Amino acid sequence: SQELEQSPQSLIVQEGKNLTINCTSSKTLYGLYWYKQKYGEGLIFLMMLQKGGEEKSHEKITAKLDEKKQQSSLHITASQPSHAGIYLCGADLLRSGSRLTFGEGTQLTVNP
Amino acid sequence: NAGVTQTPKFQVLKTGQSMTLQCAQDMNHEYMSWYRQDPGMGLRLIHYSVGAGITDQGEVPNGYNVSRSTTEDFPLRLLSAAPSQTSVYFCASSLGTSAYNEQFFGPGTRLTVL
Numbered sequence: 001s002q003e004l005e006q007s008p009q010s011l012i013v014q015e016g017k018n019l020t021i022n023c024t025s026s027k028t029l030y031g032l033y034w035y036k037q038k039y040g041e042g043l044i045f046l047m048m049l050q051k052g053g054e055e056k057s058h059e060k061i062t063a064k065l066d067e068k069k070q071q072s073s074l075h076i077t078a079s080q081p082s083h084a085g086i087y088l089c090g091a092d093l094l095r096s097g098s099r100l101t102f103g104e105g106t107q108l109t110v111n112p
Numbered sequence: 113n114a115g116v117t118q119t120p121k122f123q124v125l126k127t128g129q130s131m132t133l134q135c136a137q138d139m140n141h142e143y144m145s146w147y148r149q150d151p152g153m154g155l156r157l158i159h160y161s162v163g164a165g166i167t168d169q170g171e172v173p174n175g176y177n178v179s180r181s182t183t184e185d186f187p188l189r190l191l192s193a194a195p196s197q198t199s200v201y202f203c204a205s206s207l208g209t210s211a212y213n214e215q216f217f218g219p220g221t222r223l224t225v226l
Contacts, residue, residue: 002154031212099160100157100215104154
């Protein structure tokens with residue numbers, strides 16, 4: 001089983017709708033990263049969260065970290081076709097400061 | 113800045129062949145790493161390096177070798193390719209000697225082993 005579980009695995013929304021992607025860990029989180037990947041391309045860094053309760057926003061994307069639940073959520077407001085892609089969460093589960101574990105990713109499709 | 117570059121973009125190998133995937137970065141980053149991405153498995157760490165001359169194993173190191181003779185380059189070697197190594201390989205780098213900084217990813221190398 002994956003140590004980092006993402007849900008949903010895939011999501012199809014109409015342009016303009018809000019959506020949330022979750023990332024849940026079976027272990028303590030020592031740093032949580034969100035990346036976006038376009039098909040066939042590398043990963044683009046979105047945000048990093050380190051402290052429980054931390055919340056960061058970039059344009060229409062907001063990420064939160066719930067340390068007690070060992071969970072992070074990524075929320076997109078008023079989705080646009082440009083938001084389409086694969087969203088991956090990554091975390092340091094070993095407190096190594098150097099080894100990241102990634103979830104399987106959530107495939108987001110935004111229909112115009 | 114070119115960022116993180118990877119060559120080749122695509123490669124087909126026969127079982128038993130060897131090859132080296134190249135990765136270079138021009139950002140003077142100390143930390144570099146290699147991941148493989150497989151359907152249903154997400155990204156898995158193969159090897160990483162916290163500076164020239166220092167490398168360590170990640171989650172799935174078997175069948176792969178690395179070395180770090182310069183800050184800029186971090187090649188990944190497959191000594192005897194196997195079909196199980198068919199995957200997309202990503203190289204990443206970050207400032208500082210940990211993964212707690214933004215990791216910049218290369219465009220990937222799509223490898224098929226027949």
